[in-house]
Structure formats: structure tokens, C-alpha cells
Amino acid sequence: xxxxxxxxxxxxxxxxxxxxxxxxxxxxxxxxxxxxxxxxxxxxxxxxxxxxxxxxxxxxxxxxxxxxxxxxxxxxxxxxxxxxxxxxxxxxxxxxxxxxxxxxxxxxxxxxxxxxxxxxxxxxxxxxxxxxxxxxxxxxxxxxxxxxxxxxxxxxxxxxxxxxxxxxxxxxxxxxxxxxxxxxxxxxxxxxxxxxxxxxxxxxxxxxxxxxxxxxxxxxxxxxxxxxxxxxxxxxxxxxxxxxxxxxxxxxxxxxxxxxxxxxxxxxxxxxxxxxxxxxxxxxxxxxxxxxxxxxxxxxxxxxxxxxxxxxxxxxxxxxxxxxxxxxxxxxxxxxxxxxxxxxxxxxxxxxxxxxxxxxxxxxxxxxxxxxxxxxxxxxxxxxxxxxxxxxxxxxxxxxxx
Amino acid sequence: xxxxxxxxxxxxxxxxxxxxxxxxxxxxxxxxxxxxxxxxxxxxxxxxxxxxxxxxxxxxxxxxxxxxxxxxxxxxxxxxxxxxxx
Numbered sequence: 001x002x003x004x005x006x007x008x009x010x011x012x013x014x015x016x017x018x019x020x021x022x023x024x025x026x027x028x029x030x031x032x033x034x035x036x037x038x039x040x041x042x043x044x045x046x047x048x049x050x051x052x053x054x055x056x057x058x059x060x061x062x063x064x065x066x067x068x069x070x071x072x073x074x075x076x077x078x079x080x081x082x083x084x085x086x087x088x089x090x091x092x093x094x095x096x097x098x099x100x101x102x103x104x105x106x107x108x109x110x111x112x113x114x115x116x117x118x119x120x121x122x123x124x125x126x127x128x129x130x131x132x133x134x135x136x137x138x139x140x141x142x143x144x145x146x147x148x149x150x151x152x153x154x155x156x157x158x159x160x161x162x163x164x165x166x167x168x169x170x171x172x173x174x175x176x177x178x179x180x181x182x183x184x185x186x187x188x189x190x191x192x193x194x195x196x197x198x199x200x201x202x203x204x205x206x207x208x209x210x211x212x213x214x215x216x217x218x219x220x221x222x223x224x225x226x227x228x229x230x231x232x233x234x235x236x237x238x239x240x241x242x243x244x245x246x247x248x249x250x251x252x253x254x255x256x257x258x259x260x261x262x263x264x265x266x267x268x269x270x271x272x273x274x275x276x277x278x279x280x281x282x283x284x285x286x287x288x289x290x291x292x293x294x295x296x297x298x299x300x301x302x303x304x305x306x307x308x309x310x311x312x313x314x315x316x317x318x319x320x321x322x323x324x325x326x327x328x329x330x331x332x333x334x335x336x337x338x339x340x341x342x343x344x345x346x347x348x349x350x351x352x353x354x355x356x357x358x359x360x361x362x363x364x365x366x367x368x369x370x371x372x373x374x375x376x377x378x379x380x381x382x383x384x385x386x387x388x389x390x391x392x393x394x395x396x397x398x399x400x401x402x
Numbered sequence: 403x404x405x406x407x408x409x410x411x412x413x414x415x416x417x418x419x420x421x422x423x424x425x426x427x428x429x430x431x432x433x434x435x436x437x438x439x440x441x442x443x444x445x446x447x448x449x450x451x452x453x454x455x456x457x458x459x460x461x462x463x464x465x466x467x468x469x470x471x472x473x474x475x476x477x478x479x480x481x482x483x484x485x486x487x488x
Binding site: 045203204205206208219220221263264298299300 | 461
């Protein structure tokens with residue numbers, strides 16, 4: 001079994017256009033959630049989101065590219081450029097054939113669908129642009145990253161709602177670990193902040209109208225966000241041989257299915273994934289210093305997640321830190337695990353734990369150290385990133401300091 | 403059909419029971435309606451009466467819309483309809 005390390009990271013999200021600005025925002029506990037600026041927002045009862053403001057697609061892509069790249073593809077490409085740029089890798093010959101892309105997304109090209117349904121149903125048009133299908137398909141982002149970087153090995157998209165990114169990164173990790181690939185570009189991307197994307201979520205009645213306050217007794221729901229996180233997962237020996245800068249090691253991964261309810265989470269399912277990731281990493285429970293929580297800010301998630309952590313860790317649950325950065329960037333759905341992995345990397349690399357902002361009052365059912373409101377300096381050697389999706393599908397990654 | 407009968411019909415359909423089997427003092431729990439079923443009932447009520455029900459599934463007990471019994475739901479819908487007419 002090969003060891004797997006991360007040698008590049010990139011992102012675009014409501015907190016920043018790259019990794020350094022995102023780390024700065026997480027250190028400062030800055031909130032990237034604000035009023036939505038989208039068509040027909042006045043017909044939505046939920047009017048806030050973690051939207052990437054001031055984004056100009058024409059600053060990054062030409063006219064022909066924009067005709068093919070939905071917003072979620074654009075985000076993935078921008079994050080991948082940063083990550084691969086940082087890694088210093090270029091792909092040709094055998095390395096190109098042994099390297100691939102696995103990205104998560106839930107909605108894929110949802111903006112493209114929304115705009116074109118609007119054109120044919122609302123505006124009554126009988127013709128759409130010729131590239132709508134390749135633009136909206138869920139694998140568009142993975143394919144365009146593959147095309148832009150000549151990544152000719154295993155490439156596909158994973159779609160498991162809110163766990164998409166973690167499932168994608170888990171696949172990438174295991175593919176490098178077992179020798180199926182030398183390098184995998186992995187993470188996830190989401191751009192669901194359009195009228196149809198929000199209207200569908202409104203129906204569930206789990207969205208907050210004012211803020212995402214995970215673990216706080218005053219929480220009243222989740223807030224959607226958008227963006228991407230992309231990483232370079234590389235065979236450790238390969239990275240070492242070329243003298244690459246190593247951000248951290250990917251130590252373990254586990255997934256589980258609740259096999260119970262399509263939306264209500266299960267403590268047992270979450271606990272099996274958390275314990276499984278630590279076991280897969282061959283680490284003792286008390287090695288875990290920080291968990292980036294799924295922490296959606298809904299009553300159902302937060303109580304269940306805290307109970308699962310308490311069950312898995314026993315007395316150590318009171319010693320570790322667990323925060324939800326969704327309080328700052330919102331819930332990026334299929335891209336969320338990728339952006340949240342950044343908080344785990346910041347903890348390992350910089351010794352700074354990102355806070356749970358918006359925290360007001362303690363909830364006795366969430367009585368863990370949730371790093372309220374202010375980032376904290378702390379040395380940790382192992383971090384976990386939780387993702388628990390609708391459908392009862394759970395995926396947890398374990399990272400270790402290098 | 404009165405508001406009461408319409409509300410009972412909606413809840414009966416959700417609970418997969420006959421309207422006659424729904425009592426005004428019953429709770430949703432008594433009728434086997436869980437949190438997802440409740441969200442569907444609220445949706446059906448909004449559609450049937452053309453109203454917007456203030457309801458957050460994160461904390462169903464807060465807010466102005468009382469769901470503690472069938473009678474309470476009927477009263478809450480009657481109030482919303484009266485407000486709409488005013």
C-alpha cells in the first residue's frame with residue numbers, strides 16, 4: 001500500500017478566491033454569507049446564501065470556453081489551476097496515463113438547466129444553445145480538468161448529495177494508495193444558487209432566513225453556498241522523489257450507509273464512518289485533535305453528529321475540537337467537503353483551528369468544544385472531515401500532519 | 403367543504419386513514435405522521451388554501467403556527483385565512 005500526500009490545494013468559495021485568502025477569512029472568523037443577487041430573488045422566501053460576489057467569468061475564460069463551462073465547471077477549473085500550479089506537476093507520457101480526476105458535485109450544471117428551462121418554458125423560446133447538454137452534465141467539470149491538464153487516467157464524477165466531495169476524495173485516496181494512479185486531482189464543485197436551486201431547498205423547510213449557526217441553541221437551519229475545492233493527491237514516494245512540498249498526508253477514509261431514512265440522519269451510520277476512518281488510518285482514537293463537522297445548522301444534523309462523536313470517542317470527545325466552517329461559507333452541498341478539507345489542512349499545517357461563528361447559546365445536546373466564534377491556536381496531528389448526505393450516505397476522511 | 407373538513411381530509415390522506423378516523427384532539431404523532439409527513443401536510447395546506455404557513459422544520463414547536471393537535475392546526479389555518487381576507 002502506497003502512502004498518499006497532498007501536494008497542492010486550490011479553491012474559490014464565498015470566503016476567498018484562493019487558499020491564502022480562505023485561510024485568512026477562517027482565521028478571522030469572517031462570514032461570507034449575505035443577500036443573494038440572483039434573478040427572481042423576490043419570489044424566494046430564503047434570500048441569503050454564501051454567494052461568490054464580484055466574480056467575473058470573462059476575467060478567466062474566453063467566449064468559446066464560457067459557452068461550454070457552467071459556473072460549477074468554471075469554479076472547478078479555477079481551483080484545479082491553483083492546486084496543480086502549487087504542486088509543480090505537469091502531465092505527459094506515462095505520468096499523464098497514470099493520473100486522473102475524480103470530482104464531486106450534486107447539482108452539476110444547475111444554473112445551465114435553470115436558465116434554459118426558463119428560456120423554453122417562461123420565455124416561450126423553441127431553441128436552445130447547441131452545447132446545453134455538455135455544459136449541464138455532472139461530469140463536465142471533471143472532464144474539463146482532465147482536458148486542460150492532459151490527465152488521461154481514471155476520471156469520473158461522484159454524486160452523493162452533501163457527501164459528494166468526500167466520497168470523491170476517498171476514491172482518489174484509495175486509487176493512489178493501491179497503485180491504480182500516481183496522482184489524482186480531486187475535490188468537488190457546486191453552483192446551485194439559482195432560483196430553481198434555492199426554491200427546491202425551501203420546500204424542505206430546513207433553511208435559515210438569517211444565518212447558519214451550527215451547534216448553537218439558537219440555530220434555525222442551513223444556508224446554501226457555492227464554490228469549489230480541488231487538491232492534488234500524490235503517491236508519497238513520487239512526491240518525495242521530486243522534492244515536492246507536502247501539505248499533509250491523507251491517512252484514512254471510510255464510508256457507510258444508514259440504510260434507514262432518505263433525509264433524517266442516523267447516529268449509528270455517522271459513528272461507523274467516523275470510527276472507520278480512524279481504523280483505516282491505523283491510528284488510536286485519542287490521536288484525533290480536530291474534526292471539521294458536517295455541522296449544517298439544522299436540528300437534525302447537529303444533535304445526531306454530536307451524539308455520534310460522543311459515542312465514537314467516549315471521554316476523548318471532550319478533549320478534541322470540532323467546528324463547522326459552514327457558519328462562514330455556507331453549505332456548498334456537493335462541493336462542501338472539499339472546501340472544508342482546507343480547515344483540516346490549516347489546522348495541521350498552521351496550527352490554527354477555524355471557528356464555528358454565529359454561536360450564541362449552548363445546546364446541551366451539542367455539548368462539545370465547538371471552537372465558538374474565535375479561531376484558536378492549537379497543535380494537532382490528526383484531523384477528520386465529516387460529511388453526511390441525504391440518502392443516509394456518510395463519508396469521513398482522516399488527515400495526518402506530515 | 404369547511405376549513406376543518408379540508409384540513410382533516412389533507413391529514414387523513416397523509417396518514418393513510420379515513421377522515422372519520424381523525425379526531426380533533428389527535429396529535430400528528432398519534433396518527434403516525436413524522437417530521438417529513440408534517441412538511442408534506444404543510445405544503446398541501448398552503449396549496450389548498452393559497453396561504454403561506456410560517457413553519458421551520460428545525461423547530462416545529464416555535465413560530466405562530468400551532469401544530470400540537472388537529473384542532474390547533476384547524477384554528478391556525480382559519481386564522482391565516484382570516485388575515486388574508488382582512
